[in-house]
Amino acid sequence: MNSNNNIITIPQGIWPVMVTPLTEDLKINYPGLKALIQWYESAGVHGLFANCLSSEMYELDENERLDLTQAVVDTSIVPVLTTGTFYTDAHENAAFINKISETGVDGVVLITGLLAGEDEDDSVLEESIRVILEETEDIPLGLYECPVPYKRLLSPALIGKLAKENRFIYSKDTSCVAEVVVEKIEAAKGSSLAIYNAHTPDALDSIRNGGAGISPIGANFYPELYTYLWENGRGEDISDDLVAVEQFLVENDGIVHHKYPLSAKYFLQLRGLPMAVNTRKDVPELEAADITEIEALYQRFLTLCDRIGIQQAEVVA
Template sequence: MKFQAKGIIPAMVTPLTQDYKVNEPALRKMIDYFIKGGVHGLFVVGTSGEFYGFSPEERRSIFEITVDEAKGRIPVYAGANGITTREAVELTQLAEDCKVDAVSVLTPMFISVTQQELYDHYVSIARSTSLPMLMYNNVTKTNVNISADTVARLSEIENIVGVKDSSGDFTLTGEYIRKTRGKEFSVLCGRDTLIHACLCYGGHGAITACANIAPRLMADIYDKYVAGDVAGSLEAQFLSAPIRMAFNLGSFPTVLKESLQLLGIDAGPSFAPVGTMSTENKELLKKALKEGGVLA
């Protein structure tokens, strides 16, 4: 049976020391915290994980630590994001060497590409690995959008098993679902406020930044939905909304890391030039976390 990407998968932050090194003990504790919180996978070195700040060898270290600490309890998804096809292929092969379960590949960024070039890009990466691969659409960060027709074409490739859509355009997410329905292909929501809606429309889960802060709450959106408690799923979605809406209180991903610090979880700084939040905004963040039920 084909690998199925599903459930609530934290888009994990990467804990750093004050001199911007990977904090291995903190990372291991964080992984265990997420698994005990009931999540269904772990996604490392993505946007929330500040992939852009790490060398290939640092990425290797994060992948290996995560695989080792997860111990097969849930799948590990590795970000293999590069501007060029060559870079994405190299990072995908590095991830495969670290024995992750799947890779997620963001569209190219900085450069503008056609849909045919996007198609060729993803096919080349898929052919370079035996790993299951997710496409990752995040147009607000990359200015490159994968069309629904391109996703439908790429869903025919054996080891391209899904797409994460962070566009926030639910018409596009819905078209991804409609045009790949009936296939062994997963559409995962990347906009945390739309997870319940995505499930109702036929989606398969989410790769979510809020699950860093509230893993059990975010897992409830999925678990309650698949158990038939649609109202309970929606209530969990509503409860999580203040947490997601607080993300604009600081430069990304500092709000995630500040939230974890407030919860007693060592996340360290974000890579400079991203700094800390203002005192005023930290108070607003505390209020949002209390509204979301994660801070007393």
């Protein structure tokens, strides 16, 4: 692997993994996408991860991935990341990374589970990364321990090795183990590679230990709460309000994940977004009990915001 001395970084903070609004006939709803982007930004997010698992990336064809990414870049006033690996062949992945980077994104993310087979060791993974680095010139890259096709976790040692390349700017960590996340933060310290925790239950722990930010699916429900966690959780003091916000996020994490992304799209609809509650994913439909639970979550969210004084993100008409 070749070292690059031109260190590029992205803003620390909250990077939602974007959902994709769809029309009734399951095409990308671009007016709805624009409203969603402006809503995220109203909540104070620091960047957007488009064309990811939450975006239904595997259900999009290549042109849709390019068009979706381009639309986010053209609309967003914050930096944008996108996924660039959809093949098992490193050369094919490099070719698509080069293509999708032309949209103007700030970085292209590699899916670790597509860089080596589940039964192959890290030497295969590293060889795939070497090919990609060599064939993508100076494009800033990210890493994503995506659960699909399988979750391939990166060890702290490998994070430290990749950090020395100075080509990596983002790693979405899904290890869901607080101690491991901190080890990866330490391994990447001093480099351009920044660790963004996907796991809400230990999100506060990670940012208090030097993590660069959070990339949770919960930011598709109430990004304001994650922004609050980021802005108020890095100091020495832990206020009662901060504890209340963290407890709310952790206690409701199961609802967020249940029948996702339909759960998120219904919640966004409640929040006033022009969002059909549909998906190309094979997810069971929301039942009456699910709807009742999500509506109750929405009311609890409103109550929490009122009590603490958190300004809710605005929907631009």
